[in-house]
Amino acid sequence: MPEELDPAVAQDLVHGVMGFLPLTRGNKVLCTKPQLQDCMLRLARDAYAMGYLSDRKEHSSGVAARPAWMDIRLDDPQDLVRHNVRLRPVVVRSLIDAGYRRLGDLCWVSEYELRKLFYVGRNTTRQLRMIIRGFQAGPPGASVRPE
Numbered sequence: 001m002p003e004e005l006d007p008a009v010a011q012d013l014v015h016g017v018m019g020f021l022p023l024t025r026g027n028k029v030l031c032t033k034p035q036l037q038d039c040m041l042r043l044a045r046d047a048y049a050m051g052y053l054s055d056r057k058e059h060s061s062g063v064a065a066r067p068a069w070m071d072i073r074l075d076d077p078q079d080l081v082r083h084n085v086r087l088r089p090v091v092v093r094s095l096i097d098a099g100y101r102r103l104g105d106l107c108w109v110s111e112y113e114l115r116k117l118f119y120v121g122r123n124t125t126r127q128l129r130m131i132i133r134g135f136q137a138g139p140p141g142a143s144v145r146p147e
Contacts, residue, residue, distance in 0.1 A: 017039050020042065046110060072085065075092070087128075103131070
């Protein structure tokens, strides 16, 4: 895991969570303590997700067997339907255009990075996380195949 957060990424994170705070006409923040705490909690979660998930990606690259669900192709509608993955076509196109070809590619992407994509918001990122968690919580060993 990196020692220090990249300043550009940190700036993006701060701008992302600042959008949840109410602004006055002079771009001053006027909020309650719970609103500020919620904003800081979102910032911490996003930063943690970015670092933690990138660390897991580095450590799992040498694993000999990986679950079959990770190879579900996003550009194959029949494959998505066969595995009960329901995503809007515009979201699938946006994911593919961003370079995500398989469902397993989305395991290590933070919600913040996903929300930067066209037509991917909080509900869609939540839906993607629920899909991935559902596959991860499946019967152990049932969908594992060696490479």
